[in-house]
């Protein structure tokens with residue numbers, strides 16, 4: 001299997017695509033203008049404790065005041081370790097106005113809401129997560145082999161002694177650590193030691209709200225987290241970014257430095273590998289299947305609904321076979337789309353009804369197998385009697401759609417707008433209301449062009465009747481800035 005990473009770097013935006021045998025699997029986008037602050041650690045100051053909400057507002061030096069809930073506060077003993085005997089129940093036992101606290105951002109500020117904070121701190125490297133307030137050593141759940149889990153724990157325990165870090169805190173061995181030798185893990189440990197010492201020094205010295213630690217920008221994070229020797233290539237389309245990555249690799253992940261390749265070809269990197277098209281398709285509701293069938297993917301607040309449809313015509317002969325083939329193809333397309341679109345939460349798939357129980361099992365098994373290769377944690381329930389499959393997928397980033405799109409301003413995200421006919425009748429009703437309330441001789445209707453056209457054409461007879469009925473003149477004006485549903489009635 002050949003995997004490649006493409007890094008498309010510009011000062012305003014970095015985009016990374018992970019390709020598997022030429023097919024886009026994952027897309028990451030980070031814009032400098034709204035680069036999140038999740039993972040950053042700050043020295044903050046409690047602005048106000050809210051006992052009623054068991055929460056507090058904290059100033060961390062960013063635009064809006066941040067928020068911490070009592071459940072995100074870790075009680076510490078005098079040595080800076082978690083004290084489970086004092087599990088926080090009452091916010092006032094732990095925080096008071098004006099207090100200095102060290103916090104980490106768990107959720108970016110959104111709209112008018114400030115960032116969400118925790119006092120449970122952690123920093124990651126490629127193979128390790130350091131949890132300075134705990135003493136626990138864990139291994140990623142995605143490493144299944146019990147022998148490998150034991151080996152990794154032993155490697156880490158030994159390295160902690162050698163590096164004189166037995167009291168550094170707790171650690172988690174990340175998925176990328178699987179099969180990795182003691183030297184690489186020790187190198188990560190040394191890096192964390194330097195990093196945490198620097199953060200602690202700055203935390204002690206801080207006298208006002210300030211940032212103590214920021215996670216790496218996307219292009220470095222990707223190399224830290226995803227690059228491994230089994231990769232085919234890492235293409236980078238910016239000289240500046242390439243140089244930075246080379247330096248980063250030399251310092252932290254020398255084993256993948258040789259995979260870096262500067263791309264200065266004529267065609268844009270994402271065009272060349274079809275990623276640009278893939279992004280455009282991933283923003284469509286409909287996904288075409290080779291057999292002529294298609295998927296419809298709808299992302300709602302509560303869940304993602306996926307509907308599988310056959311092509312236009314399914315012959316009577318071999319109908320069951322055609323449906324099976326379409327459902328299998330749909331499962332493959334779905335598994336890939338979930339990653340490319342980065343959809344999370346509850347996903348409900350409505351496969352085409354299959355009468356044969358063996359066919360149903362086959363589709364379900366195929367989906368399960370495909371989802372096992374998805375690095376995002378997921379779970380699939382059995383197929384319900386109605387042919388629905390419920391699944392969950394855990395992700396840490398926003399979906400592609402949420403990053404690139406906003407709700408449609410014309411329909412407020414409903415996906416449909418009222419017809420011109422409906423708006424015309426609303427206008428007629430509004431005119432009747434206004435006529436009763438006011439005593440003007442003339443009314444003017446301002447509406448979108450399509451609505452005015454309809455009033456002058458299909459509805460012209462109704463409009464004339466209405467004028468006669470209310471004994472007033474109704475004039476019309478098309479407003480180019482009006483959305484199809486927007487109208488105003490002015491009394492002259």
Ligand SMILES: [Zn+2]
Pocket residue numbers: 408409410411412413414415416
């Ligand atoms: Zn719309």
